[in-house]
Amino acid sequence: MLISTLQFDTSFFWHELFGPSSAFLGGLWRTVYISIIAQLLAVVIGLLVALARRSTLRILRGVAGAYVWVLRGTPLLVQLVIVYDGLAATDIYRFQDVTVLGVTILASVQAAILTLALNESAYMSEIIRAGLAAVDVGQNEAALSVGMTPTQAMRYVVVPQAMRFVIPPLGNDFNAMMKSTSVLSVIGVPELFLITQEISSSTFHTFEIFMDAALYYLALTTIWAFVQTWLEAKIDRSWGIERAQRSWWASIRERFQDPKTLGIGRRA
Amino acid sequence: MALSNSFEESSTIGDAGLIVHAHDIHKSFGSLEVLKGVSLDVVRGEVVVLIGPSGSGKTTFLRCINHFEKPDVGFVQVNGHLIGSKLDRGGQRVDASAREVATQRAEIGFVFQHFNLFPNRTAMENVMLGPIKVQKMSKEKARTLALAQLEKVGLSSKADRYPAQLSGGQKQRVAIARSLAMSPALMLFDEPTSALDPEVIGEVLTVIRDLANEGMTMVIVSHEIGFAREVADRVAMFDDGQIVEIGTPQQLFDTPSQARTKSFLSKVL
Ligand SMILES: Nc1ncnc2c1ncn2[C@@H]1O[C@H](COP(=O)(O)OP(=O)(O)OP(=O)(O)O)[C@@H](O)[C@H]1O
Numbered sequence: 001m002l003i004s005t006l007q008f009d010t011s012f013f014w015h016e017l018f019g020p021s022s023a024f025l026g027g028l029w030r031t032v033y034i035s036i037i038a039q040l041l042a043v044v045i046g047l048l049v050a051l052a053r054r055s056t057l058r059i060l061r062g063v064a065g066a067y068v069w070v071l072r073g074t075p076l077l078v079q080l081v082i083v084y085d086g087l088a089a090t091d092i093y094r095f096q097d098v099t100v101l102g103v104t105i106l107a108s109v110q111a112a113i114l115t116l117a118l119n120e121s122a123y124m125s126e127i128i129r130a131g132l133a134a135v136d137v138g139q140n141e142a143a144l145s146v147g148m149t150p151t152q153a154m155r156y157v158v159v160p161q162a163m164r165f166v167i168p169p170l171g172n173d174f175n176a177m178m179k180s181t182s183v184l185s186v187i188g189v190p191e192l193f194l195i196t197q198e199i200s201s202s203t204f205h206t207f208e209i210f211m212d213a214a215l216y217y218l219a220l221t222t223i224w225a226f227v228q229t230w231l232e233a234k235i236d237r238s239w240g241i242e243r244a245q246r247s248w249w250a251s252i253r254e255r256f257q258d259p260k261t262l263g264i265g266r267r268a
Numbered sequence: 269m270a271l272s273n274s275f276e277e278s279s280t281i282g283d284a285g286l287i288v289h290a291h292d293i294h295k296s297f298g299s300l301e302v303l304k305g306v307s308l309d310v311v312r313g314e315v316v317v318l319i320g321p322s323g324s325g326k327t328t329f330l331r332c333i334n335h336f337e338k339p340d341v342g343f344v345q346v347n348g349h350l351i352g353s354k355l356d357r358g359g360q361r362v363d364a365s366a367r368e369v370a371t372q373r374a375e376i377g378f379v380f381q382h383f384n385l386f387p388n389r390t391a392m393e394n395v396m397l398g399p400i401k402v403q404k405m406s407k408e409k410a411r412t413l414a415l416a417q418l419e420k421v422g423l424s425s426k427a428d429r430y431p432a433q434l435s436g437g438q439k440q441r442v443a444i445a446r447s448l449a450m451s452p453a454l455m456l457f458d459e460p461t462s463a464l465d466p467e468v469i470g471e472v473l474t475v476i477r478d479l480a481n482e483g484m485t486m487v488i489v490s491h492e493i494g495f496a497r498e499v500a501d502r503v504a505m506f507d508d509g510q511i512v513e514i515g516t517p518q519q520l521f522d523t524p525s526q527a528r529t530k531s532f533l534s535k536v537l
């Protein structure tokens with residue numbers, strides 16, 4: 001028994017890689033949609049926080065600043081436990097499974113999406129703030145000069161241009177987001193990591209199944225790198241800027257190997 | 269050309285003939301007093317060119333006219349509207365809301381030294397944006413209008429180009445078309461040609477000259493003395509936050525009365 005599990009079970013490895021169990025696929029799917037929804041929410045909340053930090057109202061600036069300070073200054077893992085277990089333990093709020101249009105969203109998944117979105121929104125607000133600051137003040141003045149209100153100038157001129165500066169760091173954060181979903185296992189979200197752990201403890205094929213999981217994570221981040229490269233080129237084209245023709249392979253390799261874009265040590 | 273509009277009789281505030289009435293404008297940035305009491309009246313159809321050394325306050329004055337800067341003392345009226353202010357029920361002057369300021373600015377075109385075209389929009393879209401968002405014009409109507417304005421500056425063939433694909437002179441002409449699309453009562457130009465290569469300055473000046481001939485009211489900061497001589501009804505010499513001399517181009521360029529005007533002209537001519 002012991003001897004056999006010490007060996008790498010090649011057929012198990014290939015079998016789970018190319019014909020993964022439905023449990024494994026379910027975990028993968030949860031990882032994907034939790035990441036996407038949390039990131040989208042984070043962009044929206046982050047934009048609001050970034051605008052609040054530019055507000056002329058001091059209180060608003062202060063609240064937004066404190067929000068970013070707290071969320072960036074505490075570990076995601078701790079935030080997760082506070083939101084899911086802490087709120088329930090003190091009877092403040094208990095997440096319940098909800099069923100919408102025949103689809104059940106687990107209580108732990110709701111807590112996970114909320115926490116990831118809040119945590120990431122603090123980083124997004126800083127990214128968006130830098131993006132807004134990178135848009136030349138002359139753009140805002142040009143918008144005002146044709147009679148736009150400051151709100152219209154922000155919405156139709158400044159924010160769309162800030163996107164060009166926001167997409168590259170946002171992409172790196174989303175890469176990190178997909179990987180950090182693995183910590184959701186502590187509150188029992190059946191995502192890729194937790195499912196892998198369960199398969200591992202029931203089959204004892206720890207090495208094989210975690211290698212499979214690693215390859216799936218790698219596939220996700222690689223697909224995203226392609227999407228991001230395409231998105232950046234698309235935005236450049238919409239500014240009438242043609243990128244120097246570089247092979248897609250070179251740009252993907254760069255994205256994974258440049259230490260600045262890896263987001264190392266940023267997250268819990 | 270427009271001074272014949274019986275300027276003397278019509279100098280009361282809000283008179284239809286008076287487009288700009290700037291009164292005793294003072295403006296400081298911190299402890300630096302940049303404008304020290306500038307007054308200027310511009311009648312409909314008149315072209316006033318502002319000249320003067322760097323740092324004398326020309327840009328700041330222009331920016332006070334459309335309320336990019338708020339004067340510390342004094343006020344500006346454009347087309348009868350008190351810029352940046354309104355009268356409350358008791359007849360007191362109070363700050364206008366952001367929306368009210370925007371409405372006032374819509375009838376004042378501003379052309380920037382560095383064009384400030386929206387880089388993520390085509391020439392056509394640059395011109396269409398104001399009419400669509402501010403005047404709530406339909407897209408089709410805005411497109412027709414934008415094309416007409418681009419035609420006017422000689423760029424209808426470049427309607428679908430992005431700013432990055434245009435030369436400096438073309439960018440500035442698109443910027444002028446963008447302002448004109450709002451049918452302004454007044455156009456302000458802040459050194460519209462000083463960021464341009466010499467060979468394309470002419471095409472921008474031609475557009476401005478055409479506007480002058482059509483009777484557009486304009487205040488232009490420019491160091492192009494030859495151009496000023498040709499299009500200006502009056503030239504105002506700024507120095508150290510004040511208008512030190514104002515008159516027809518002939519008076520100011522040929523027989524300046526102030527020593528500061530003479531020494532400035534000797535440097536730029
Ligand atoms: N927003 C600001 N904050 C602080 N100082 C300013 C600001 N805007 C202008 N100034 C200062 O006010 C002075 C007058 O500037 P202004 O731009 O009006 O001069 P100008 O006559 O247009 O000069 P130039 O020919 O160089 O454009 C300068 O000393 C400038 O540094």
Ligand SMILES: [Mg+2]
Nearest residue numbers: 326327328458
């Ligand atoms: Mg200036």
